[in-house]
Amino acid sequence: MLDWQLLTQVIPKWLEVSRKEASFGKVATYIPGLAAAPQHTLGISVIGITGEEIHAGDCGFMFTLQSISKVFSLLLALIDAGENRVFEKVGMEPTGDDFNSILKLELVDPGKPFNPFINAGAIMMASLIGGNTPEEKSNRLLRFTRRLAGDESLTWNESVYESERKTAHRNRSLAYFLKDNGVLLDDVEDTLEVYFRQCAIEVNAKQLARMGMILVNDGKHPTTGEQLIPRRYIQITKTFMVTCGMYNGSGEFAIQVGLPAKSGVSGGILALIPGQAGLSVIGPSLETKGNSIAGLHLLKTLSHNLQLSMF
Amino acid sequence: MLDWQLLTQVIPKWLEVSRKEASFGKVATYIPGLAAAPQHTLGISVIGITGEEIHAGDCGFMFTLQSISKVFSLLLALIDAGENRVFEKVGMEPTGDDFNSILKLELVDPGKPFNPFINAGAIMMASLIGGNTPEEKSNRLLRFTRRLAGDESLTWNESVYESERKTAHRNRSLAYFLKDNGVLLDDVEDTLEVYFRQCAIEVNAKQLARMGMILVNDGKHPTTGEQLIPRRYIQITKTFMVTCGMYNGSGEFAIQVGLPAKSGVSGGILALIPGQAGLSVIGPSLETKGNSIAGLHLLKTLSHNLQLSMF
Amino acid sequence: MLDWQLLTQVIPKWLEVSRKEASFGKVATYIPGLAAAPQHTLGISVIGITGEEIHAGDCGFMFTLQSISKVFSLLLALIDAGENRVFEKVGMEPTGDDFNSILKLELVDPGKPFNPFINAGAIMMASLIGGNTPEEKSNRLLRFTRRLAGDESLTWNESVYESERKTAHRNRSLAYFLKDNGVLLDDVEDTLEVYFRQCAIEVNAKQLARMGMILVNDGKHPTTGEQLIPRRYIQITKTFMVTCGMYNGSGEFAIQVGLPAKSGVSGGILALIPGQAGLSVIGPSLETKGNSIAGLHLLKTLSHNLQLSMF
Amino acid sequence: MLDWQLLTQVIPKWLEVSRKEASFGKVATYIPGLAAAPQHTLGISVIGITGEEIHAGDCGFMFTLQSISKVFSLLLALIDAGENRVFEKVGMEPTGDDFNSILKLELVDPGKPFNPFINAGAIMMASLIGGNTPEEKSNRLLRFTRRLAGDESLTWNESVYESERKTAHRNRSLAYFLKDNGVLLDDVEDTLEVYFRQCAIEVNAKQLARMGMILVNDGKHPTTGEQLIPRRYIQITKTFMVTCGMYNGSGEFAIQVGLPAKSGVSGGILALIPGQAGLSVIGPSLETKGNSIAGLHLLKTLSHNLQLSMF
Secondary structure, rough: OOOOHHHHHHHHHHHHHHHHHHOEEEEOOOOOOOOOOOOOOOOEEEOOOOOEEEEEEEOOOEEOOOOHHHHHHHHHHHHHHHHHHHHHHHOOOOOOOOOHHHHHHHHHHOOOOOOOHHHHHHHHHHHOOOOOOOHHHHHHHHHHHHOOOOOOOOEEEEHHHHHHHHHHHHHHHHHHHHHHOOOOOOOOHHHHHHHHHHHHHOOHHHHHHHHHHHOOOOOOOOOOOOOOHHHHHHHHHHHHHHHHHHHHHHHHHHOOOOOOOOOOOOOEEEEEEEOEEEEEEOOOOOOOOOEEHHHHHHHHHHHHHHHOOOE | OOHHHHHHHHHHHHHHHHHHHHHHOEEEEOHHHHHHOOOOOEEEEEEEOOOOOEEOOOOOEEEEEEHHHHHHHHHHHHHHHHHHHHHOOOOOOOOOOOOOHHHHHHHHOOOOOOOOOOOOHHHHHHHHOOOOOOOHHHHHHHHHHHHHHHOOOEEEHHHHHHHHHHOOHHHHHHHHHHHHHEEEEEHHHHHHHHHHHHOEEEEOHHHHHHHHHHOOOOEEEEOOOOEEEOHHHHHHHHHHHHHHHHHHHHHHHHOOOOEOOOEEOOEEEEEEOOOOOEEEEEEOOOOOOOOHHHHHHHHHHHHHHHHOOOO | OOOHHHHHHHHHHHHHHHHHHHHHHHHHOOOHHOOOOOOOOOOOEEEEEOOOOOEEEOOOOEEOOHHOOOHHHHHHHHHHHHHHHHHHOOOOOOOOOOOOHHHHHHHHHOOOOOOOOHHHHHHHHHHHHHOOOOOOOHHHHHHHHHHOOOOOEEEOOHHHHHHHHHHHHHHHHHHHHHOOOOOOOHHHHHHHHHHHHHHOOOEHHHHHHHHHHHHOOOOOOOOOOEEEEHHHHHHHHHHHHHHHOOOOHHHHHHHHHHOOOEEEOOOEEEEEOOOOEEEEEEEEOOOOOEEEEHHHHHHHHHHHHHHHOOO | OOHHHHHHHHHHHHHHHHHHHHHOEEEEEOOOOHHHOOOOOEEEEEEOOOEEEEEEEEOOOOOEOOOHHHHHHHHHHHHHHHHHHHHHHHHOOOOOEEEEEHHHHHHHHOOOOOOOOOHHHHHHHHHHOOOOOHHHHHHHHHHEEEEHHHOOOOEOOOOHHHHHHHHHHHHHHHOOOOHOOOOOOOHHHHHHHHHHHHHHHEHHHHHHHHHHHHHHOOOOOOOOEEEOOOOHHHHHHHHHHHHHHHHHHHHHHHHHHHOOEEOOOOOOOEEEEOOOOOEEOOEEEOOOOEEHHHHHHHHHHHHHHHHHOOO
């Protein structure tokens, strides 16, 4: 079990060592909202299911969820559409390819995305969230994340949303491909609006770690005990976090760190320490596969020293 | 040289034999404007550069150019943007793949279409046609085809255009992919409008054979001698008609027929008999690769009996 | 924790239910040694790290390890060549593709196999086992499996080995591809001999479950406490068993069963119940991805009813 | 028609200009027999069907046919096995991919090579040549090339043959892949022996141009009129020379030069001037696609100045 007292002392030190790694990565620049993030930002929050908390570094730095939102849209799609419907629309297999590869869509008959964490799969999940309009769906997902974060102030970064919407040609290409294959039934632009909005939800490491803690706690509210998410859906989601949570670096992450996790291009990583705590790091400088370079270093340090791997 | 007197007698007989092949193919059904074409329609027109003409079967049947328009948009892009600019945007290699494959775009760095006759390449050519607006470009291409057909009545089939625009998810996917790669610089919807309009230009076999005759005549008007298209651009276009004119059946067509040709999903085929005549067949029933099944049969019969192969 | 008394009663019943599934699969037929296996054979063995054992059905049926041997060749390659050398030669990523796909080798620069459990990766691992000749390497691996099984009688099925060697054109193709890329440095036929021999090691479910139990016991002999395999190498291997152990059905297996596992075309499956027991099923009738169809059904039943998923 | 008197004067000048291009390419180095060729070697021979001859530069330099031999093995396979049998084993489509790509074999069901000029296709053609042993087949092909060259001295370069045999891992990989798919029925090593021997036939530009002249002369001996090759088989072969003769630079060559041609990694190119002459250039320095860089330059110069394109 985690020794919280020890952790309170060592984590800030480890964080400063990992922060140096940021020099070897690059901040995403395709939209201004991401490009503005300082390269050496690094923060971590760990929140235990029995109430312990550790926060170090820039854990108040606000960042957009980006691909981390795929965890929550998958959960909500499972809740709203059910397991069968979800797996009519996406597969269960990891790919080893780039997160936004069209190649894989073509090689698999009939164009069904490999899993819910590649962009094409996440676009499908956005279409399965309950609601009659993009606004309803987006608001529903926002409320869901607010409940998990225990913070009603969570909202979208409008400027990031607008930038994404304007420049997301690759995602549009993917969505029209899904539409052409008859996998996506909804309107393309409507579905993309939901997808871009979910990517633009803004959090800090503290809020995100709290969301992770609920997942670790089997979907139950830590004090009221209310079941916010069915256990089975958390199990499915955690499995995908292990097999495809870190883009085409997921296999390496499973070996080097061994925790369910999901990263985003903003430099955030959500990780789960089974049975114990939710964890979040933010470090905008990315390695070549799109994961936070200093964040990865810090997670490896933690996993190695504390024997956190589930394997 | 073609024996026109003999041809006048035998072509109608050969046509009736080929017409039976239509039973083994299928009319395209993805839009109503194509699905309505009678399966056993078959017409042929041959127009010599010295004025001879042969017309048989349903040569007055009106059909939209569809992919045959790629011949004329390539020519106009060469005229308007020049050879260098054209080959900055598309390659020169045949592919062996489906006409609308995204796969090939991903395997080739940096997402430049393989050639101007696959859909992605043709979309790029549409963007290179001169004009400041989609309307100007579309009108410019229409006038170009009218001049080649020697017929000012040529125009778009508006209902086919509208249907294409609404259902062309795959082409939208391709265009956004090109946009994402930085190959397509223009607005996606503007470019697609030009592309859909060119596909919707309506002709009959007589008009199309006349257009082909101008190409065979090295781009010169047959009576005035005016050079409508530079010789070099015709040479380039004829080469692509040999290497990639019949989708992923181009290699087989080169061996079985051996003429520069371009087919469309409406069942039309434009073929060139070098030094002698332009030729067009229309037969809406398609084989699995998207070419007119009866049209192919008729062209094989002609090539075999008259020794027309250029090889 | 497993209720062994209860299990002793329910497992034989569950096994008979699962046995019926064998009708919906097919026994591998590419070599006589596999084709001879009775379709409805089904056996299971579970061996706990504290000595409990359950055996039901055809758990004495002898079968060849086939791809299950990849678990042991990876472990031995790690022991003999070290972690760094192993990951110079194979990647860590799952693929979603067929187990013997050449495609993936070409798309990844420079032809390094994606992971040690696809055939190309396993061939590389065979080349890393210590020894100067194929005989030395093969004997070394055999002794390793004997020690894990606690049974000196384990040996190769010579007739299966001979058949594999003669018909394994796809594996030869993969090996020459690796040789051409400069990834495989040893002689191709020498390396394949080691690989074919490891596939032909013959076991029954009891012996294989015992091998799995050692892995679950962190590589330690259950009574002497001797460390047969370093803990770190077991961790690496278990991770690959989760992400790529069941061919291109690994993702689905992780969600439906949630245990580290490895299957083979003979119908065997080795599975690990972390912290508790090694488990093996044998059922030669395969589903389309190459896994035992009745074996999968039985594992799903166990996981579902006993809540065995690690996720 | 070619002005032979003029050509005799200008070709030596053009050759010296093209020779300078050799500096920008690289001689193939994968076997010693090729690596030894002087980079700036450049020779050309043109032989007309009515007896005219022009030779300039290093036209006596001996080089191995390499991929140029695919022209002759295709012709002999057509003669020995017939058109139907040949096209049961290879397709007719160009690919746009590398000459030895395995990728294309996997994407096409059921592993039939795209055309007879990619390596996999040429290996299939070697298996169709008449004869009961590799020796018989190899000797049969050698005699065929001797008859076309009108020179009984043609033979294999044994040292090049031996080197190829030892290092051709990629070709072995391709052949085993074909064997696995059930396309190649013969023994792999036997078939490769025929293939490696055909690649090792040694010629100079004069002999090769003479071979080309027979093809241009519709397969007839220029003085005796004997039909050495049926006209139909020459037509098929010429078509492939246009669509796939220059590796994945075939499309560009068709546009820039416009002649049926086939190149080899030794730096040789065989080209046909329809109705007039056989032509051969040798220049061992290669561009990135594997074609003679100075040879390409010289052919472009000739085609441009003499308007030789068939398009």
